[in-house]
Amino acid sequence: MKPPLRLYLLAAEESIGTLLTQNNEWGKEHVVYCLSRVLTPVECRYTPIEKLCLALYYSAMKLRMYMLPVVVYIVSQTNLIKYMLSRPLITRRIGKWSLALMEFSFKYIPQKTVKGRTLAEFLADHPSTEIATKMCDEVDSLYLEHSSWTLLFDGSCISDRGGAGIIIISPRKWKTSFSFFLNYLCTNNQNEYESLIIGLEILLEMKARSVLTIGDSKLVINRLADEYRCLSHHLSPFHFLALQLLDQFDDYQLQHLPRHLNK
Known part of the structure; x- marks a missing residue:
């Protein structure tokens, strides 16, 4: 049985990025593939939730040959990815993405439970995507707790x-x-x-x-x-x-x- 993969999802104002990793035989996490791209003007108007869902859909379509045969643990900024994976959403673009992802074996894990070494290395290697600044903030605009x-x-x-x-x-x-x-x-x-x-x-x-x-x-x-x-x-x-x-x-x-x- 193949070991599971781990997919990090990142979304900024004008770009999205993903990092696919896997533990080797000694239990050390190593990079399998990384993706990032600039959002189109229309995609820039997506909500933060939609951008993360887009990052997941984009990664699944690009890395299908890696992810389809194994279980993939999703690591993201928000637990809302869990609802996209566990409940049959039927609303607009998120619904279309959800249907396309039904063939994959995805499981959600909170970002805080994951050690940040690999994620930090990924951000350091992609300074121009604007993702690093977005992720380094402890309180994202998505988490306005007291409003x-x-x-x-x-x-x-x-x-x-x-x-x-x-x-x-x-x-x-x-x-x-x-x-x-x-x-x-x-x-x-x-x-x-x-x-x-x-x-x-x-x-x-x-x-x-x-x-x-x-x-x-x-x-x-x-x-x-x-x-x-x-x-x-x-x-x-x-x-x-x-x-x-x-x-x-x-x-x-x-x-x-x-x-x-x-x-």
Whole structure:
């Protein structure tokens, strides 16, 4: 069995870069391949999340012969890569990239758990890509912990499955949308809770500390605001999990948006 590979993803304002490594027989990490390229004017307008996803897609297409036969551990700036790998996203360009990556065996590992020697060597060898400056900052613009984020959520239900849609707006007004298939039979209210839970999990993994949560489900919003009591045993697990996630923020607000305005 071939040893796994490790793929480092890096994204800056105008460039992306990746580094593919593997441990040798003595357990020492060595470079297999590295890639970097300048973004097009259109790609420069992508959100930071989309740039990282683009880096993963770009690497997979270029290094397919290396990565397809083995497990590849993904190391990136944000845990949101994990959602791209583990949930069937169906939104815009990220959805297309996700579908193209389904044939690969990817696993996410947090960047902080990885020793920085190889990454530092890679950055030192690519000083012109603007990636080094971006990565050396301890607090990236993606992690504005003490500023307020906005989360809009909505759920939908069809005969045999559900759907969850969320929009995350950063303090710098970057907007990223996600759609998920929920591969189990559930009610509309359960879908609403599930959409909220997914959005809160993503924000917590991004180190957000303050959030304005907006949804068109009056039942969900008022129950979380303690204006309604949750008496349904079908909804109680979702309700308590959402409350636990909200309690992990330093500050949160709940806002109901009338359904006809939730486009």
